[in-house]
Amino acid sequence: MRGMAPLVMALALLAFLAGCGPRRPAQETSAPRENNVRVRVVEAQVGRLSISRTTGATLAPIRESQVGATASGKVLAVLVREGSRVGAGQVVLRLDPVNAQTALTNAELALEQARINLARAERSTAASLAPLQASLESALANLRAAERRYQEGQQLYQAGALAQVELVGLEAAYNQAKAAADNARENLARAQRASQEDLALLRLQVRQAENQLAQARRALSDTEVRAPFAGVVAEVFVNPGEFVAAGQRVFRLADTSRLEASFRLPPEEAAALPIGTTLSLGYGGQTYPARVSRSSKVPGTDRLVELTAEVEGSLPPGASAQVRYNLNLAEGVLLPAGALRTEGRSTFVFVVQEDRAVRTPVRVLGDSGAQVAVEGVERGARVIFPVPTSLSDGDRVEVVR
Template sequence: MRPMASLALSLILLLSACAPKEAKAPETPPSPTLATEVRTVRAQSGILEREVRASATLQAEKDSLVAAGASGRVLRTLPAGTRVQAGEGVVYLDPAPFQEALEAARLNLKQAEANLERARNQLAGNRATLKAQLQAAEAQLQAAKKRYEEGQALLSAGALAPLDLKALEAQYRQAESNYQNALEALSRLERGEDLRLLELQVEAARLQVRQAERNLKENTVRAPFAGEVVEVFVREGEFVGTGNRAFRLATTDRLLAKVYLPPDQASALTPETPFLLRQNEREVRARLLRKTDLPGQTRLVEVVLKPEDTLLPGPAEVRYRVKLAEGFLIPATSLQVQEGETLVYQVKEGKARKTPVRLLAQEGGQAAVEGLDEGAEVIHPVPVGLKDGDPVEVVR
């Protein structure tokens, strides 16, 4: 049995040696990494602004409720919408009562002047008469005094009855009173009290004449400035009293726009800030005229704008732009945040390179950043999965 096993083993080995060997497959080289197609934008320095919109109210630069200066009945009025010049009449009152009052005041003045003139003419004659009366009263007083003194002496000597002395004393007292009256009349004439009273009456009459003349002028309610009659509050035939409003006048061709903004927004506005007013599909430029220093009860600051063209009174929309930052402007979607760091991908030597940047401001799809060079090629949009160092191909 052993010689047979050895023979079989030798036969198997011989067949294995004679069998053809299989060819070994050649090794394939690794395929090269494909470049990612990207688009880029160039970073350019500029100012990032924000457009602000707010509600505004257009009001007349001058708007006045004109009142009647005198009472009277309305004869006629100008219709609303009429443009008038300063001093032009708008509401006309019946002038007849004012003319009659003026004539009566002039007559009173003439009468007062006549009384004063008559008093002045009488003054010279009265002075001489009063002086003569004073001298006569003084002589009568001296004579009555002398008779009274003589009577006292006769009474002491028993040559005159007491009753007769009483009569002499009464005459003396009467003469003394007459003298005092004459002296007072002359003094009053010299002081000119009666004349001064007549002069005051003349001044009062002149004042009434001036008042009547002024009322006659007030029978026409006039425009205090050039503008448009917006509204008339009285009609023909109606009675209007002194101080009652007659019409409303406004400078509709010179309007002011009032805007109410938070203090932080208002403080950023300057006379160089360009404004745009929009009303009924019409746009007009405007400039800053003034603004209040402190906010009002609404905690807002009143900002007044001056339109450069004509608009209508009423609501409008104001637009203006405020500066947010100055830097390199790129699309906001090109910014990436990785591990708390803001960066962009630039194309350098055919590869994507991460570049850290500092975000200054962002508005309306744009961002202002620092950390780039002028004209740097920033990848936008950023492909998903792009990594630092990946080969890229810029598609123009």
């Protein structure tokens, strides 16, 4: 026991010295210090969200015509080959003109005969009216003389120098001359009316003959089938020696100077491309400008709407090309799609406010895949992107570049 007393005393002394040493500050025993989350941000900008897409299109001439014969007859000659370029009004094929030429000759003779008949009637009318006109002029002269003698007789009678019997005779002569003049005037008028009716009928016959001559000339001209506009003869449907009827198609003409591209889109995308919208068309490694010119607006059996765009440039008809178009999806605050977070049915982003990450609900207006348009975030707000997986609402953040 004596041996252990010094050891016990030494241990007690060490325990006392440890209790009398300096104490640790109280704060070192509290919760550990909060760390900042290092993040990057994008500034919210207001704009229009659009997306570029492509679809296949088929090129075709903007103007094409199935040209038909305007006369009946046997094909005499085909003057051009398929694939040949022709000008407007150029003769492509000829029909046998014999019948049309005969009809033209007959029409010319009929017109000449009608003109001769009219001229003869005009001369006859002039000859028949001349005596009647002379009779009228003579009767009018007699009337003026009888009227003058009657007026003079009245004056002499009033002066007592003429007997009443003589005045009565002058009056009777005046009345007789007046009746003769009226009769001559009526005869001339009746002859003139009859002559005018006859001449009017003959003039109608002349005009009718002129119309028949013009029709015969057109019929002869129709034996040459011409190109209605400049283009390429794509197909010829008849051969020399064949008989064609009026209205039967004889060749197909295509105007390849201007082409149009036809393509189909879903109704919602077609509605976003109104008439006049500018597109780009890719063919053979080159890009050509195009503009929407027509839209069916009604989906077809494949539930797609057919659109047509005029293309500027020299391209082969019938070729396939790619149409590139832009769709405006929405207008709002534009953000990277990766800045969005979802939880249940809510969509939100983290906005930096006073060095804190604040969870901010947003509504998506449009999504192009890489970018979204939203509302609920103010212009110029600092939105965290990319979003750390461990970030929570209210976390202290440190923005780094």
